[in-house]
Amino acid sequence: DVVLTQTPVAQPVTLGDQASISCRSSQSLVHSNGNTYLEWYLQKPGQSPQLLIYKVSNRFSGVPDRFIGSGSGSDFTLKISRVEPEDLGVYYCFQATHDPWTFGGGTKLELK
Amino acid sequence: QVQLQQSGAELAKPGSSVKISCKASGYTFTSYYISWIKQTTGQGLEYIGYINTGSGGTNYNEKFKGKATLTVDKSSSTAFMQLSSLTPDDSAVYYCARGHYWGQGVMVTVSS
Numbered sequence: 001d002v003v004l005t006q007t008p009v010a011q012p013v014t015l016g017d018q019a020s021i022s023c024r025s026s027q028s029l030v031h032s033n034g035n036t037y038l039e040w041y042l043q044k045p046g047q048s049p050q051l052l053i054y055k056v057s058n059r060f061s062g063v064p065d066r067f068i069g070s071g072s073g074s075d076f077t078l079k080i081s082r083v084e085p086e087d088l089g090v091y092y093c094f095q096a097t098h099d100p101w102t103f104g105g106g107t108k109l110e111l112k
Numbered sequence: 113q114v115q116l117q118q119s120g121a122e123l124a125k126p127g128s129s130v131k132i133s134c135k136a137s138g139y140t141f142t143s144y145y146i147s148w149i150k151q152t153t154g155q156g157l158e159y160i161g162y163i164n165t166g167s168g169g170t171n172y173n174e175k176f177k178g179k180a181t182l183t184v185d186k187s188s189s190t191a192f193m194q195l196s197s198l199t200p201d202d203s204a205v206y207y208c209a210r211g212h213y214w215g216q217g218v219m220v221t222v223s224s
Contacts, residue, residue, distance in 0.1 A: 048207060050214075051212035094157075099171070100159050100174070101159040101173075102158075103156060103157035103158070103159070106156055
């Protein structure tokens with residue numbers, strides 16, 4: 001199975017700071033069709049995960065432009081500029097290139 | 113609007129089975145696959161598998177073969193997941209999802 005390793009496990013931030021989360025895959029996430037099915041989700045306390053980014057760098061409908069996904073192959077990053085209170089929670093990367101689909105272990109974005 | 117409404121929390125005894133439901137609305141049920149995901153504190157998010165709601169065809173994560181059985185009832189636009197031979201390790205929140213649309217989750221607790 002593809003292992004997605006997220007770092008850091010926890011990211012203390014001050015509101016207005018930039019935050020950066022890494023997601024490294026145990027193998028390339030480029031599908032045979034040329035697409036890279038790497039997504040980012042945010043799970044707020046007591047809620048279901050919500051999609052932020054799909055196919056590495058595409059913001060889902062309604063996601064603010066302070067969320068930026070980047071990367072290629074097996075190395076991906078989610079950057080959040082100017083962290084706001086509603087951004088706090090646990091972030092997960094997720095791959096749907098290889099079966100079985102897998103999630104990263106999560107990164108908790110929390111206040112310092 | 114797309115909604116996935118899951119059934120209520122379950123308390124089950126070891127060795128028994130539970131069947132949880134996911135009722136879809138706001139779209140043509142048979143046009144999209146339904147996926148199932150397990151969330152625990154220890155293991156994080158794990159992908160169980162998906163069902164083709166049109167044909168009933170299934171794809172399971174090897175880890176959940178023999179544990180989870182996915183079915184659908186097209187007449188009620190409802191997907192089901194049965195979990196069998198329950199152990200305490202099956203205690204978790206279980207989500208259904210249609211792409212980026214997620215249900216609210218069902219907490220299953222296995223305890224004697």
